[in-house]
Amino acid sequence: MHKLIALFLVSFIVLTSSATPSHAQRRRANEFVDLSLLVDTNYPCTWPTGFPMFQIRPFKAIGPASIYNIDVLQIDGNTGTQIDVPPHSIPRPGTNLQWEGELGLEYTHKTEPFKFVGEACVIDITELLDTGEPGISPLILVAHVKKWEQDNRELGPGDVVLFKSGYSDLYYKPYPEGYHFIAGCLDKKFSGWPDPAPETMDYLGKKGVWHVGVDSPSIGPIPDLGEPVHYAGLKHGQIFTESATNLGSLPTTGAFYCCMGPRHTDGPYGEGRSFAIQPGKLATRLIESARAKRAIDLSVVLSSDLPVTWPGRETGSHRHPYLKVDFLYAANLDLYHHTHMMDPMVGTHLVTPSYSLPKKGFKNSSYSPEVQSWLRDYESLYGRRGFSDTTVEQIPLSQMAGNLRVIDVTGLVGSVPADTLPASPMIRPEHVSAFEAKHGGLAPGEVVVFKTGHIDRTFKAAPDDTGCMVDPLSGATEGWPAVSPGTIELLSRRGIRCVGIDAPTLGGVDARNEAFVNWRLASSGMVSVEFLHNLGAIPADTNPYFLFAPVRINHAHGSPGRAIVLY
Template structure:
């Protein structure tokens, strides 16, 4: 594994926003495994090779990331194994649960609850108890299933699992066998989950919202459960029908998935993917990658603290251009106040709710732009008021602007000297930018009770630097969450849907990348 790191790269005083660069292994913190993590590709000639070895992160179907949680409690067995060994969860444990509750089957997410992470995931040195002392055979490991249990669940039609231990593989000798037993059957699962004790035995809607890495072995993720019976019940029914759309762009080295900035110092850190291991004899029978990326790469959310100063001192020390933009904003919209808040304390329910799709495709192709003044279509308050006459905005709606821009423009970076059509050409005023609301439009939506906005443009604010800054500050000052760089919104056209997004939970960040899904009817 590579060392985990968070490096601040842009501050409010430099650009009116905060950014961080991350170095993070796919299997850091709460994570999920794709079949390709332990199943070699079919042409490799390696033991256990098969077709699911080609099933990497971005190839897992969206419906497989969610379903009804079936919580199997093994907390009584958590510390009963010998030091260096795991309590082995056999098929008999699942059968006993089924006898008491109901049979598991397609559309279920089977979760093995031991409270292991709740008990032992702590800051070092106490954190050594989570993995290190178990590997040194000083303490018992985490409860985990036998390979036969994976086979039994697969026979029942279960495709998604999870547990709150460090790995789905039990110590000391069955880790690879258990991973391969599930992986070769196309199963995926979450490791290092936590708080499973807050869920009912059945009836909650569980969803894995993981980073979308091209060719990944799985990846870092956020797990969320909805326990409200009415909402969960409807979402479970839709998920069983595989009525789930992935709205996230794929992050890949040769795709323009990171903000390049208007000038040096404003850009996000480049997305870089590196293979850590590919079934090498020296490292072990698994595949994994690590990544260096901007915290707001790909599909991501901006918290208010992303755009707002942390304290008055940041305003005082800001560069002249930021102060000039701030004066213009405050003359029109009032005083900009500092804000705190970070990813680990974000209200998850704010980025979930009924999708309110606003079709702005008709605005494209009509905007004025030039190399002196880049421009793109403006989504005005008047446009939104007209839309609301037929489809009123309601409190709790997740309002999503559907332009088709990312679907059209997200393409591999061209060879130099050609420039990409996603960012470079519109930011230079050589092509029309993406549709973006005005600051007044954002303020009006806030008045309607809207607290989360989404767009399939790479940013909410568009290509004009002053307008973009004002839009970001307006949304932030209203306490809004902004989910940017969505895609595939056409899958929701004409459908009732429920929007879900959560960023990877990284301490101290101000929003960040994750996975957006919609469960539709």
């Protein structure tokens, strides 16, 4: 009886207290402002002139054939809130095309991370909204910028200039109303969206502004100034945020701004996530880091020849491979536009609670017999597994951000006897306790990342790509260090809401341990960011701040994204 009471109390604590953010965490959540459009097939999220439409397809659901909810995505870079980088309009060297230059090689996977961030400088141009002729954009002039500078301050490096028209707030709606957002303007049914003139972008570029954003579908005025405006800014090495939203929630200055997305190889543009942190100590700290260019990318490059997709433990259990699909040749750049097809857990990615937890009403007898036995063992140790329908778009941005605590567990590498493979060395609660004894206790809201060194050692292009996942899963080599469910339980008690690792998964090569870890994590209301790398590049004793931005995909159980630190 006492054992049953204790188990009930454990379950109650797990399903209530540990999943509840602290007062400080709720306060921080209010500081974060999402400025991204919802990516959904029922919304006008894809550029409508011949680009492959966004798709999300359920591949496997939790049940007899799968312990996880698995999706397949088709998404190109001109989807939802997005980022443009110089190769969007600047040809690479050697093409003998107009405007070619070295900036034509600064694709999304090479963008310096400091360019994603800065101080939001919001220029209100709402008086231009709906003032153009049908199919013609009213222009944001240099005079608008100079008036803002006269009223506020000079613009310069480290500023992110955001032109607020209110366009996406008003017109980004589900179909059929969503026709107005892009297609209706291209069809000359409605006024074009407000956008900068070429001279305006050139003016900002000469002032050293490295990031400009708009809440219109593109930074290109229609019908015929799109490329001149893009080039006017990109020739200065700028990057752009397009299709931001909710800019009216920001003050004129003082907020920290970020827009970043998955690290696609050779992307001239890419889907992204835009957000801000309202003025305060945190925003001031991060803006200072941005101006000093103290930013480090922790995300792996996404490419079809790199080991970015889960290969499966058994034949036929692999996830959808990461594919780059070319279409629509751009003669002015001598390259093809392209879309991507992928598993959402590709490369550096977010794991949501609904990935491993079924919705309420699920019958455990629906699992395979093997998984049912795992669940009985799990619940005897850790209490009831939870339920969840929390998908990517519901995860607060603040939960994927925080002061970073890197726990070095590289000493575990090589500790597993060869005759026990496939197996992973285990990261246990005592490793966390030893870290705290040496470096100070963990605090609620911090982001804990385990440094194994695995991705840095094994992330290589084919044919040398098997060392990352295939060999450890087959037992040809030792598995990457894996977190134990008890370690997740300890972190939950510490108030940690986001856990990361520089390895393919937190759970390691053993399927049972992976299930336990994911159930424990999700039942505690926590999320994880897996497949990080480059942790060794973070300078010691610099109080780094971690930011992860997944794409805001509706009803997705996971998402690729970008992870950076500012220090």
